[in-house]
Amino acid sequence: MNLRQLEILRAVVQFRTTVGAAERLGMSQPSISNTIRHIETVLGFPLFERISNRLSPTEETLILLEESEPLFLLRDAVNQRAADLRMGKIGRIRVASTAELSEAVLPRVIADYAREFPRIQISLETRPLDSVLQVVENGVADVAFAISPYERQAMAYELIDTLQAVVLCDENDPVAKLDVVSPKDLVERPMVGPQVANRIGLMMADSFRAKGLDYRPTIETRFMNAAARIVRDGWGVALVDELSAYTAMRPGLVVRPYSADMSFELSAAMPKSKSPSRQTKRFIKAFRERVALRLAEVREESRRPVSE
Template sequence: MNLHALRLFHHVAELGSVTKAAELLKISQPAVTSQIKKLERELGLPLFSPLGRGILLTDAGMTLAQESARLFALEKHIEQSIEDYRAGYAGRLRVAATYLPANFLLPRGIAGFKRKFPDVDIQFTTTSSLNATDHLLRYEADIAFIGGLRNSHPSLEKTHWYEDEMWFVVHKDHKLASSEAVLAEVVKEPFVYREQGSYSREQLLSLCRVQRLNAPTVGLQMNGFSELIRVVSEGYGVAFLSALEAREEVERGNLRRIYVQDAVMNNPVFLCHRKEPLPPHALRFLETIPRNNSG
């Protein structure tokens, strides 16, 4: 079927006039009439009945008018959908993040973004740094926020996104609470560790190796941040963790910092994505997420 002729027919049927359709489309009336006659010959059906100076749709014409209206309404919908995608107002955004950005850096930005751009479908995954990288490489994520990333894959672009401090914290009544100390003194205390392979644990062990100190005793190992904070808040051990994770309990007075002068360390968070252009909605998303590029 000739879609150009069908489009002309649609406008004539919608406006009820060849003249009005020709004026709208800025073509001659004979050109419109000629195309519609060709469409009638192609279909083998009359579409209009003569009615003085007006037009009257036949039954076949009414059927075709209804279906063509649906077709061209769908065309407009498709065009609008593509325009919304190009403008970053719609699309699917798959985000992977490690624990720190997932829980402390991204929630407010995600909520604000969804209020502003409700037609962007965000699929969010909290995972390890290794798995976040794998999600990108397997095209299962569009962007990833990774804390404490040591090395990135050569196929990925890495941008510094946020810089946080690492803190030593203890219960408010601990003998080292709010004191200044050196690492050699602090590591004599039992520690509450995160799981093996976690950034905080690896960095603490690295500090000990650099200063040729024995690693602290593993008083407890906790796989979850909430459990770790709760144990230390109840009065057991020392924790080494990100300031973002500990700040709320420190401000409440449940925990106190130990100011370890020879063990100052930061915890960087990186934005990672494949070395290819990001979709428009991903760029809009990144504009809404607060960042701190200090450090």
């Protein structure tokens, strides 16, 4: 299958009719139908089921489209770069990030950078960790920012800073009276934390296991900023990174250090096969400086007595 055939297939899935797909792509309806029949012949299995005059994609079709999505992202990136050159723009920075950093740091970095370099186009993709690294590896993004990323053979990592695990809670919670919070202090509390299925959740589970305890958050989340937001809205205590805790702070909440010897490496990820551009290096520097400022603020907050 070529990219054009995949594009036709995607349009039919989107509109659920060959007529709608034809209008979207500027083709004739018979051409759309012939292409779908040809793909089915080549692949040897049906792509759609007809239900009430609508085309319902089979499970195999949905799998094909999911696997082909990086191709469309790459094509769109190439087309956008060509448009940038045609319009005389100086450059572009394509950034990918996990949700924690897209909320805690990157909005301010991007806003400041755009004010200083108004002719540089910036794009931000927020994705789960595996997908964040994949888009950089595929060349769809120039740099990714991630917390405790996996090692990947094609990726180079630049350490930005080391984040400590902290506990975010209401100032009236028993945990808030402690100078340092241990796993034992959390097992009986209504806790929000990363699910064990992801890398950071496994790290937290290991810290509990080292003390002979089970890590069983009452509410599990994929991203740590979501856990912190739940506490911000009035429920439980959250075991999260410093930046997520800072972003969720409001009057009445406090941050306490977590006693386990656990930290998260905050890194910039880039492909080994390509040297970062001057703009990318400059953006990473701006990101590093903003992280340093945020961490100084949240660490000061963690030392604040509850009685203040």
